[in-house]
Amino acid sequence: MTELRRLSSLLIQAETDVVTCRQCAKQIAQWLGLPALDQIRLATAVSEIARNIYQYARSGAFHFYLGRDARGSVVSIIFDAVDQGPGIAELNRILDGSYVSPTGMGVGLRGAQRLLEHWDIQTSPGGTRIRGGKAVHPPRPFPDDRQIETLQRDLANAGVADPFVALQEQGSDLLLTAAELQNKQRELEATNLELETTNKGVVALYSELEKTAHELTAASESKSRFFSNMTHEFRTPINIIENISKLLLTGSDDELNAEQLKQVGFISAAAGELAEMVNELLDLAEAESGRMEVVASAFSLESFVEQLRQFTAALALRYPRLSWEVISPDHPVMLETDRNRLFQVMRNLISNAFKYTPEGSVTVRVFQPDEKTIEMVVEDTGVGISEENLSRIFEEFARIRMPGLTQVQGNGLGLPLAQRLAVLLRGQIRVSSGLGKGSRFSVDIARCLHEEDADDLENLSLEGLTVLIIDDNEGDRYLLRRLLEPYKPVIIEATSAGDSIDKLHAVRPDIIFLDLELPDIYGADLLESMDWAMHARVLINTAKPLSDSERLALAGQCAGVLPKGQANYAESVLRQVRRLSGSLRDAN
Incomplete structure (x- = not known):
């Protein structure tokens, strides 16, 4: 708890007393060695409160204190401003800035509060008491009695303030404050420039990371396709080895001697193990690629x-x-x-x-x-x-x-x-x-x-996400729009590749439905022209029959392929959208 030691008390009965209060506050702050701007802030706050007392209460008093902590150090300059006026109406609105007065009442009070670290105000029809203060940082050693007496004597000898001298001092203070504001403005501009440069770097880094992530995904999919294709190719020679070894073991052509039977037995067992490994590799590749079907x-x-x-x-x-x-x-x-x-x-x-x-x-x-x-x-x-x-x-x-x-x-x-x-x-x-x-x-x-799955779709929400439908068929666009509207996305439509270009770059949709057979360009070519960050948001939505090789090639460049007209088309659309929306929200 802070202990207070009184330094000075001043009565406010005339306009010159406002200037005297200001000079007293500044003199105390200067005596303690506060920075020039802190001296000005304290003096300005005291001046505004003293002016309010004189204007609205006609008289009052200011008491100045030094705040001392438990270690005996000066930690603050505190003042009490007391009057017996009619009190301050609309105090809360004045302090939060929502009160507008044609006379300007309250502006100085709110400004004074923002200049100080310590602030407490109590008001009623019987008067107002404001306790405010400025922190002293770092804390100073507390002055002894002799030093305090010297300060009190200096304050008393200051006498009545000369308004013209005070005006000159305030002008100097304003110039100093303006210079400091200019310095702060330059620092702020430099910081903003640095932040802008950093932000550009972060955006570039994010784009590079996104591209790298998609390259890694493509590499993983390539690995899965390799496993899938190679295991299919392995099956034929393995099947031949297995079946021929079985023919030899059964003696279909000629009987084998004991040593030959043993050797062919080893070949058959090894071929069986290899066949099992190939089957597991194929299943694993299909599971990783998402192409493995589960039939309930x-x-x-x-x-x-x-x-x-x-x-x-x-x-x-x-x-x-x-x-x-x-x-x-x-x-x-x-x-x-x-x-x-x-x-x-x-x-x-x-x-x-x-x-x-x-x-x-x-x-x-x-x-x-x-x-x-x-x-x-x-x-x-x-x-x-x-x-x-x-x-x-x-x-x-x-x-x-x-x-x-x-x-x-x-x-x-x-x-x-x-x-x-x-x-x-x-x-x-x-x-x-x-x-x-x-x-x-x-x-x-x-x-x-x-x-x-049904529960997940019931809880699906696309609110805040943008969906772009690129399709020249009005009926297909209508179907997708009706499927997605209950989940509240922002839906944008384009009837051609040319119509979609500005939307792709200006909006950068979260989910894109892309038809392959567009009137001006083949859909896969439009996909190829997009940056890598967009590929993971594209769902190929086509009625064109695709070969296995075409489907594999497209799967490596987009988020999924939706054949129009399939029996469970609506469910497949919502399932793919749920998956994409989940990954988008996880990334954010």
Whole structure:
């Protein structure tokens, strides 16, 4: 808490007393060594308040103090301005600047408040008391009694102020303040120029980062296409090796001797492993590229668990030292999801459990935590996974070395593929494990594959986003407009490439629907002319039949391809828009 030591008191009874108050405030600030501008600010604030007292209350008093903190240092110059006038009406509006008076009343009061760090005002019909002050920074040592007495004597000897001298001093103060304002203005202009230059650099950097991000996306898509194309090409020679080796093993032409049978057996087994790896690579590439289709069908959970039981029983024949159990759900449940993809996920998890359990048990359980979710758990008592390796098991081609296991087969693609398939089924895979304590893999999926999509579309909002439709067909533009209007975007239409150019550059839409067959230019050529930042916002919207190569080429340059006239066109449009709007909001 600040302790106050009084320095001086002045009565305000004449206009010259206003000048005396101003000079007293400035003299105290100068005596403490405050900067010249702080001296002027304090003196100006005191002068305005003293003038208000004289004009509206006709008389009053000013008391000046030094503020001392707990350490004994001067931290402020404080004054009390007291009058017994009629009080200040509309005080709050005067201080917040909303009150307008034809006489100018209140302007000086509000200005004084802005010049000071300390401010408190109390007013009533019986009078007004204003306490204000200027901070002293850094704090000064508090003067002793002798120094204070000297100051008080100097203030008393100053006598009645000469208005003409005071006017000259105020003119000098104004010149000093004006010079300081000019310096501040120059500093502000320099700062603004620096900020403008920095902003241009940030914009350029952002554009470069956006371009780099799209280049990385294109590179990832190229990798996926490479995997997809190459695995398709691998399948033919692998299939030939597999089938010819089977012919040799069955002795269709001539019987093989024991050594030859052993060698061909190795070839057949290796071809089988290679075929499995190729299939997993193909599935992984399709899942990464977003081209993998999931086809929902209705089936009972009980029948699916029976399928898992049959698979586990066949697999267990290779592991005679293991016990296993597949536990059925306790009540009938219907699923509506992709049965084949779900089985692929569970097959990978169950196979891994057997591979990494030299002896002990493997258990598969099925739960229904709530109405919308199914949980399938695969537990084993195997070697387990160390904490540092838990984050690596879902990396492609990651092979974790396990103590005591040297002959485990695999290519490191099973778990990454299972995780991606689980995501496609609106779910996820969770794992808990400890070295030597076994592992527990849990798969949570949506019971109905498309139910969550419907919920997402109900909550879709495009408010604040701009959609540009480039299409010369009025009916197609109308259909898209009616589909999107309920979600409140700003919709702009263009009937040709030429009509769209100014809109693309002036507005920079968030989402662009682009028809390929425009009257003045082919849509793909217009896409090629756009900067890279725009490509990720373009949805090709076309009725033109596309070959696989055309579709792949377009997919690498835009956000998606929407064939007009497909059975679920409206749902596909909204799903693509939801995906794009989500990525736009995440980026912001």
